[in-house]
Amino acid sequence: MHVYVKKSCGNQLQFTSGKCDLQYLKAIVSKMAEKLRFDGRVAVVTGAGSGLGREYALLFGSRGAKVVVNDLGGSFHGDGASKRAADIVVDEIRAQGGTAVADYNSVVDGSKVIETAINNFGRVDILVNNAGILRDRSIAKTSDLDWDLINAVHLKGSFKCTQAAWPYMRKQNYGRIIMTSSNSGIYGNFGQANYSAAKMGLVGLANTVAIEGQKNNIHCNVIIPTAASRMTEDILPDILFNELKPHLIAPVVVYLCHESCKDNGSYIESAAGWATKLNIVRGKGCVLRTSIDQTNTTPEYVQSVWAKITDMTDAKHLDTIGQASGSLLEVLEKLKEGKFGEYEDTFKFSNKDLILYALGIGASVKNENDLKFLYENHPEFSAIPSYFVLPGLMLCMTTDIVGSALPSGKAHLSNILHGEQYLEICDDIPTSGTLTTIGKVFDVMDKGSGALVVTNTDTYDESGRLLVKNQSSTFIVGAGNFGGKKTPIKGVIPIVNPPNRSPDATCHYKTSEDQAALYRLSGDLNPLHIDPEFAALGGFKTPILHGLCSLGFSVRAILAQYANNNASLFKAVKLRFSAPVIPGQTLKIDMWKEGKRVLFTTTVVETGTKAIIGGYVDLKDIAAKL
Ligand SMILES: CCCCCCC[C@@H](O)CC(=O)SCCNC(=O)CCNC(=O)[C@H](O)C(C)(C)COP(=O)(O)OP(=O)(O)OC[C@H]1O[C@@H](n2cnc3c(N)ncnc32)[C@H](O)[C@@H]1OP(=O)(O)O
DSSP states (O other): OOOEEEEEOOOOOOOOSSSSOHHHHHHHHHHHSSSOOOOOOEEEEHHHHHHHHHHHHHHHTTOOOOOEEEEEOOTTSSSSSSSHHHHHHHEEEHHHEEEHHHHHHHHOGGGHHHHHHHHHHHHOOOEOOOOOOOOOOOOOGGGHHHHHHHHOOOOOOOHHHHHHHHHHHHHHHHHHEEEEOOHHHHHHHBBBBBHHHHHHHHHHHHHHHHHHGGGGGGGEEEEEOOOOTTTTTTTSHHHHHHTTTTGGTTTHHHHHTTTTTTOOOOOOOOOOOTTEEEEEEEEOOOSSSSSOOOOOHHHHHHHHTTHHHTTOTTTTTTSHHHHHHHHHHHHHHHHHHHHHHHHEEEEEOHHHHHHHHHHHHTOOTSGGHHHHHHHHHHOOOOOOOOGHHHHHHHHHHHHHHHEEEETTTTTGGGEEEEEEEEEEOOOOSSSSSEEEEEEEEEEEEEEEEEEEEEEEEEETTTTTTEEEEEEEOOOOOOOOOOOOOSSTTOOOOOOOOOOOOOOOOOEEOOTTTTHHHHHGGGGOOOOOGOOOHHHHHOSSSSOOOOOOHHHHHHHHHHHHHHHOOOOGGGGEEEEOOOOOOOOTTTTEEEEEEEEEEEEEEEEEETTTTEEEEEEEEOOOOHHOOO
């Protein structure tokens, strides 16, 4: 989770030509004529001997408030004390016809400051925590004294004055408190570690004071002023310094302290006759677990998703700590429901695609029974059901779903091998359409020589009917040994070894040297299957055949042997690709029939290597359909 501060645009009043609601304008004009008054209110302004505090005190005084002008009268470094600064401002207020008393206490003695208000005026309605000093040093040179003095005056002083005023405000069920922060705190500023820390501390203080005061009509807001003052004259360039008149900020603070202002817990930045609200915003964030059952994550995984964690597109402001924890609960709910990390892909296909696929897995017009897969006007024209591994595969190939599951966050195509595949047909399959596939990572295993990423994909037709389910295991060579678990979670469909007897049937198919060149046109354009240089990158002497092409050959053999080539009898297939096949090699498919399940193994005849192990095809009710 990443938090940063976002500034809204300052508001401007604009007059536009066109229709004008006269009554509305009159209401605005008469509202503007009504002065915001503070008669009967008592305002305590700390550090009011000069600069911003003086301007606040003068404006409050001119609007009928009785003002406590607090100022220790020290230098802006915090040394010394004199009565003069506060006295001069008190005189100025009185000269305007206002009421004011001076208070010379340090804000650290907050109770004494507030006592001055109570002793002289019997109440305190407004507290502007404005007193501040500077002791700028780089972090390396900041002494304990530099740190303690700054924090004492800004942070502790604001706390002490607020705490002292609190019982009076609560009792009268009214209070307006201002904390003074700074852009030095919000953004940091070289040489102001102590000051920045205190100024951000005041934001935190205001946040909680605002919450605790709400029920007693005590509002606490933050002003972030940039003003020319004796504190800033050394550090601001002349051109800016001359425009940063403190009296331009006073109306903002005075309005924030008026009973008509409903803001509580707002941060208002103001300078040079401009004001805006600031907000802390939170990014969308990124979940670091694939499911509620995954109890750990790793620094490597965090590194891999760092871009997502720090992405501030669609960042939002939250109003309360309750919303922050509420959104975490939502995350947990979604994790429980398994709705995180979903990918979506659209898969369009037509008759032509089905025919191309059938050719790609060796169907031929030489075999009369294959014609229904190759000719769109055949009365039984249908898809070879293994075609429907493709929506799931294409989702995996066109998104970063596999890579995103790895600690490194990436998987290079040359290292990706198809490990296992499960396909289940859930409803009648069409011969053309636009399908939607939703997929997500289901499991990740550390197999030492590689990482095994299991993805589940569900494919729906235009009306939302679930057509097929795929579970694909991708073996990422060289991505293992990341400290992950070795065994699969429940739900990873296991391969099944054939019975210990000679096969019930065997079928041979010779692949062509152009098999991969043809098969790839069905969608999997991985260069591993056609480009010798790319294949060499993956450690292969020559391009290898797509695993799903060998799967297609094997499914064809079983359909021909046990289902009279009736595609509608096919229910599911599962297998493991145990060794690569080279285009041109001959596949021997050994089959064992066990009820509705046909177990099979596919071997490369030329080498004797088993290319597919643990395979089975589940058929529907054969007796009824044959
Ligand atoms: C939809 C998803 C999209 C996927 C993208 C696909 C894109 C396509 O374009 C890519 C392809 O089609 S590639 C072609 C088809 N696949 C192949 O040719 C791979 C053949 N398999 C191999 O070479 C080895 O099994 C090999 C290299 C995979 C592993 O061999 P080794 O490193 O020697 O591992 P080994 O010592 O035998 O076993 C270590 C542990 O891993 C498990 N394992 C082995 N092969 C597996 C496989 N194929 N699938 C799943 N798990 C497998 C072993 O069981 C062992 O685990 P454990 O130690 O827990 O027993």
